[in-house]
Amino acid sequence: MCASIEKSMLIADLQQQILQWQGFKQIEKKDYAICLGELEKAFPGHVFPVGTLHEFMMESNEEEAASSGFIGGLLSFLMQKDGVGLWISSSSQLFAPSIKLFGVDPDRIIFVNMEKQKDILWALEEGLKCEGIRVVIAEVQDIDFVQSRRLQLAVEKSKVTGFVLRLKSRFRGTTTCAARWHISPLPSHVQGDMPGVGSPEWEVELLKVKNGNPSRWQVGWRQNQFQAKRLVLSSNPIYHAKRKVG
Template identity: 25%
Template structure:
């Protein structure tokens, strides 16, 4: 839905996983537009620390519009200077996503696109996710208090052919994500979502 913040949390978890799998001191480029900042605000440094992401690694870019932002994303992925590139962009044609896909391959730089819920159409992205928020898990110490965070992740498209939907539970200080069990007895709950497709290393594509 409009303004659902669960997708930002999922994106930060993806960046955290990327950082842990490919240790690097290279910066992370976070690019957005003036409209997006006015509408949804900026990243909050203490929030990044909660995900074990160093705010000092982030380079923030504010573009005037999506056209300028598209140029920033393409140049950044080709530069081979960033650990990852993130772009908040709305309308993209298939041709434009294809150009970005080629840029990620040439620059061997992971690219993540964060797009509003209403964006549709074909994409050349390696994978395409739709993220929804869910109510938190039960707090084992106080039933009136919220427990661990939960979200619903739908893998709509993946070049490997595997798609699906998962209810996921996470703490920002830990990784990986845990599958939410269907059984009522939660002591059998946590097991690693090891079958969840992961973003490939290097320049094999990008996620949207």
């Protein structure tokens, strides 16, 4: 009996070590209660991975705006205690005050504009090395495995969370990112006959996640939190061909 218990404990310990080697920081769920609802079940331990890299694949400006909005919701939880954020952009399309919708003070985020991709990659890596920064977001069109490995080594030391926005990427091979996302905009949610544009709504697809379960959800932002409902993936091969992103 004792031998069986020791074996189970050893296996559990090895599983946790493997997750950490793959970029998943072991955290207490209460420390980062991002409250993604059904979506959280896709991750190991049903906990959104922080202190690692996430990449967002985008094919249009509309998807870029949707991804930025979804990240704004994540920032409201990642930055709720302390720290600052760093947002590195090449397009200057983000309207900084808009993230107030998610309860994030734009004064706590450093916005940097750069034109060259190599400069953005350099700034991204340097930002991820800084332990005083809570989260770094960067618009990087292409990133290969070696470059992503450098970024992963940086976050393993600093425990900073990184979001890489990849608009119309030409290279979609393997990276060390813990998760690969695709966010599409949906019509906003309007309650009853209330006037206005309503609350944000997205179709969120988790294309890849290490040791997790990729799937697709309809996610909304209501009452300062996410509400997610899992969507059934279509069995139509044409549907998947149109949606293929990574």
